[in-house]
Amino acid sequence: MKLKRDQSSSQFIAQVRDLSLQGLGVVDHPEGRVYFVPGVWPGDEGEFVIESQSKTYGFARLQKLIKASAERRSQIPCPYQGHSPDSCGGCPWMLATDMSQLRAKEQLLRSQLKRQGFSPGEDFEIGPIWPSPQALGYRNRAQFKTDGQKLGFVSAQSQELVEVEDCLVLSPQNRQTLRELRAQLPRADWRPQPGRRWSSLDIDEDLKASEVVANRRRPFRQGNSSQNQRMRQWLRDSLSPQSRSAPVLELFCGSGNFTQVISELGFQTVWAVEGRGQALENLKALRLAGVQTMELDLLAKGSVGPMAQSASSSQILVLDPPREGFPALKHWLPHFPHWQDIYYISCEMGGWGRDAATLREAGFALRQVQPLDQFPQTPYLEILSHFQKI
Ligand SMILES: C[S@@+](CC[C@H](N)C(=O)[O-])C[C@H]1O[C@@H](n2cnc3c(N)ncnc32)[C@H](O)[C@@H]1O
The missing domain is CATH 3.40.50.150 (Vaccinia Virus protein VP39)
Known part of the structure; x- marks a missing residue:
């Protein structure tokens, strides 16, 4: 379905009533249309700005959190979490408590x-x-992106490379691999190939940092x-x-x-x-x-x-x-x-x-x-x- 960017200054106040299958908050516009919003949780009350819409639904962003859901964490442990263009976006539900994430699933x-x-x-x-058993520190594999100068993840919001020094969902061994890979920057052989924006670095608990080769995809493994x-x-x-x-x-x-x-x-x-x-x-x-x-x-x-x-x-x-x-x-x-x-x-x-x-x-x-x-x-x-x- 084609979505149009809304030209009018369309803000509205609503309460997040649900989550979509993709994990976005669901809010009802006072005039009836449903909007999907990243970075919110059921029970949040906020001021929303419409970003794009079709006849029946649209996407909006949270402009101001008026009242936080009781299921939000008091403090989010990762500095890269969020929905701004410079957030990594890999853990969109980290804003809510572990228990409420399980209930939501x-x-x-x-x-x-x-x-x-x-x-x-x-x-x-x-x-x-x-x-x-572990809500953090569980990931046995990951894929980073690098341009040879910076290393991190591609932001879900901006599609730009967000540099990360650490990643809390990685297993301790993989966090160490991340540190060792970062210590190798800058690396000319990690520069992207022609027509590509980044090179990929697949890491895995079975692999030492010295064995990681740019753009060598590893076969699937349960994470x-x-x-x-x-x-x-x-x-x-x-x-x-x-x-x-x-x-x-x-x-x-x-x-x-x-x-x-x-x-x-x-x-x-x-x-x-x-x-x-x-x-x-x-x-x-x-x-x-x-x-x-x-x-x-x-x-x-x-x-x-x-x-x-x-x-x-x-x-x-x-x-x-x-x-x-x-x-x-x-x-x-x-x-x-x-x-x-x-x-x-x-x-x-x-x-x-x-x-x-x-x-x-x-x-x-x-x-x-x-x-x-x-x-x-x-x-x-x-x-x-x-x-x-x-
Ligand atoms: C969710 S993984 C499951 C792999 C395996 N069962 C495991 O537990 O490690 C899905 C698998 O489907 C394979 N796959 C993806 N697209 C495929 C396709 N078009 N034809 C055949 N296999 C495909 C992937 O390579 C991957 O190994």
Whole structure:
């Protein structure tokens, strides 16, 4: 939808009544239109300025906080947090207490389920959210940007490079790596390539600062190690009653984080599919029993063809797609008539909700939904879910 920048001096006073799936505050204009606002929390009362709008909704910014929500923190621990052009923007929810962030994530999931026509309690269980053991200091990997002179993150607000000396959500080891990388500035070989604004520096707990190479992307890794262990345990517990002779198809397997769990449980036939060759190489190096790997762009049109040929006998589907979810799911379902149980791990509520509705229309019942907080201080939520053919 096209949004127009508002020319009039349109200010209004309102109370934040909700949060959107993207984690923005929701406020109602006195004349009825809904506005989305960054950097606010339900219960805040403020003066807002309209930034852009369509016929039905718009975006606004907080001009003045009149009354702070009782759920706001008294002090925000990070100097780079905020929504100004020179804030990093990576932790938009750090303004609220850890407990209220958890409540908000649960509430957003319940609203999403309702929107998609699911009613918790009737035929499926929704567990209380699993909080991260650490609300700060949990991130085992990150990507910095550098122009060779400065090093930091790209501001969500201004799309400019914001220099950071420290980052509180990084694990202690990664904070040390950040300090060591900064000590190497300026570096001519970190200057951006032609046509690029910055170079990327991927860091990881398995990597020393001296091993970091500009623009060398590392394969995906779940960003919070202790919460990843809980996700793996959830999958282990969920799969364990299944017959080990049921063939398993795993989509978006990455370097084999969940494939390892499936193989170690003793499933005899596992097809593991992923789009990034380097991740698959990592998986192959694990030499997991029963696992056949396949490199495939699963979001490309027609990707179902090769899989329908080799894995049409699969009875169990495990999938952990990127943020966009798996929009092709509805085209895949007719090719896999034996799918009985689907374990869907998701990092994005919008795509998951759409795919959950697709599964229901195809005759699958939602049996379990377990929310898990992998990224405190952000609106991101992991959803661990189990669907079963009726
Ligand atoms: C959320 S990660 C999950 C990876 C793995 N399950 C794990 O726990 O580490 C999503 C994976 O999908 C892969 N991916 C992204 N786009 C893809 C595509 N178009 N086709 C196939 N795989 C893709 C990424 O490389 C990444 O490994």
